[in-house]
Amino acid sequence: MIHRLVYRLHTTLERYLPEQRLFLKSDSETRFIRLRSSTQAIAIVVGSMALAWTILATAILLMDSISAGTTREQVARQQTLYEQRLNGLSVDRDLRAEEAASAQGRFNLALAQVSEMQARLLASEDRRRELETGIDVIQNTLRGTIAERDEAREQLASMTADNGTGRSDEEKLQDTEATVDFLSATLGSTAAQRDEMQSVAAKADKRVADISREKQDLEAQNDVIFGQLEEALTVSVEPLEKMFKQAGLKPDDLLASVRKGYSGKGGPLTPLSLSTKGLPPSADEKRANAILEGLDNMNLYKIAAFKTPFAMPVKDAVRLTSGFGVRSDPFNGSARRHEGQDFAGGYGTAIYATADGVVTHAGWSSGYGRLIKIQHSYGIETRYGHLSQIRVQVGQKVSRGERIGDMGNSGRSTGTHLHYEIRIGGSAINPMTFIKAATNVF
Structure with missing residues (x-):
């Protein structure tokens, strides 16, 4: 069976690869080399394998060379993009810091204006109270004067009755006219003072209304400034906080450590307190203190970033x-x-x-x-x-x-x-x- 398979294989090879003879001729004799079908087949197979291996090795080397060049180019591009991004973020960070400093200056100026307006408002209120008190004093004085006059008349009438002397109707009329003139003059003066005080009070009320409106406008402006500051802080602080978290560092512990060893000029920002009477802080004071705390944290994050290998x-x-x-x-x-x-x-x-x-x-x-x-x-x-x-x-x-x-x-x-x-x-x-x-x- 095996002999028959070998014979068929040899016959097939003879059909496609007939036996070849290679003649080698010299001066004295001629020799030849017989190349059988099997020998030719083995040579073709070995040559094909060698050629395939050469092509494969060449392709691998070319791909490795191309890949190495592409990787270097990619790294160079990434490095360039990284530097461009770094420069852009540095410029944006500086602009944000300048905006925050400018907004903080505007906020301090606005707080000073609010404080001045509040002082003027309190002064107007005190003036109005003083005018109201003055009117009450004048009215009380007038009432006392009328009562003293009536009491004097009663004493005079009593003394006249005791002396047995009577008063004529003409004297009584003159006395009445004098009393009416005195009352008219006193009431006119009092009315003039009242009108003057009412005019001053009306002006004070108008001034109070104007100051209140200005205060509301200033509060609205402060709200816009607060919003811009809070947005700028969010944009500046959140990436820093996220960076430390992704690196496996706890931001709270990091800030506490930097704050403990802080040696820069000025130190941490001091919270605002506008009340001189120990009153609890207002809503604006709370927002301002929160912004100051955020600016302080951003400063500490910057210090920590330069001390951490990022x-x-x-x-x-x-x-x-x-x-x-x-x-x-x-x-x-x-x-x-x-x-x-x-x-x-x-x-x-x-x-x-x-x-x-x-x-x-x-x-x-x-x-x-x-x-x-x-x-x-x-x-x-x-x-x-x-x-x-x-x-x-x-x-x-x-x-x-x-x-x-x-x-x-x-x-x-x-x-x-x-x-x-x-x-x-x-x-x-x-x-x-x-x-x-x-x-x-x-």
Whole structure:
């Protein structure tokens, strides 16, 4: 059975690949090489496989080269967009801060005007009360004068009766006319004073109404100013608060820590208190104090942001290679935990500090090669490994964005790159958590 299958296979091959003879002729003799059908088939198969492998390997190399170039271009574009976004947000943040400062100045001026109007209103009220009291005093004086006059007349009549002398009708008429004249003059003077006081009171009422209307207009204007300030605070503070939350930091604890160690000029903003009598704050005072508290928090967030590693350690175009987590060791292939993020770039690429801090290590460290450690606030430490050159010293204070070294290939490394770590309380965390959290803020 097997012999028959072999025979049929040989017959089929003979049909498509007939036997060939290769003649080799020399001066003395002629030789030939017989190329059987099976030999030709094996040669064709081996040649086809070699050609296919060559095409496949060439395609893989071309795709890898194209992919590497595309990745570099994408990283460069992302870096450019990141910087443009950072610049735009910085300008917008400065404009918001200027608007907030201008609005706060207008608000303080408006509060001063309200206070002045309230003082004038109280003075008008006091004047009106004084006028009303004066009218009452004049009326009481007039009543007393009339009563004294009547009492004097009664005494005079009693004395006349005792003396036995009578008064004529003409004398009585003259006395009555004199009394009427006196009363008319007194009542006219009183009426004139009353009319004058009523005129003053009417003017005071009109002034009170005008001041009340101005106060209402000013309150409406203040409400618009408060709304603009509150909106500006929301736009400025919410992204910062979200950034810290995404990085795994608690904003309340962070603000308390920054406030505790605050050493800037002026200190935290002082709450407003317009009452001098210890009265509870008004609604406007509460809104103003809430805005002041928001401005204070925004200032503290800015201080904390520069002390926290939210920036990129490189500004040139780089490739993100090995990420944070378990990976295959490039030297022995075993599973091993990678406690940072690798950025591959050109030899000597500038490396920058990602936050304000103090250098605690600047030298060789076994597998890290040339290593820099920077201690930041809130128990955060950053590490920069495999450097070709170190540009800082131990104990040196560095600022965010300050150049500290150059990218290299020192230590346990397979190529030029930066090994970047972030540690909190000694434990390594994924650096991309901080970098991605600040994407839409800086």
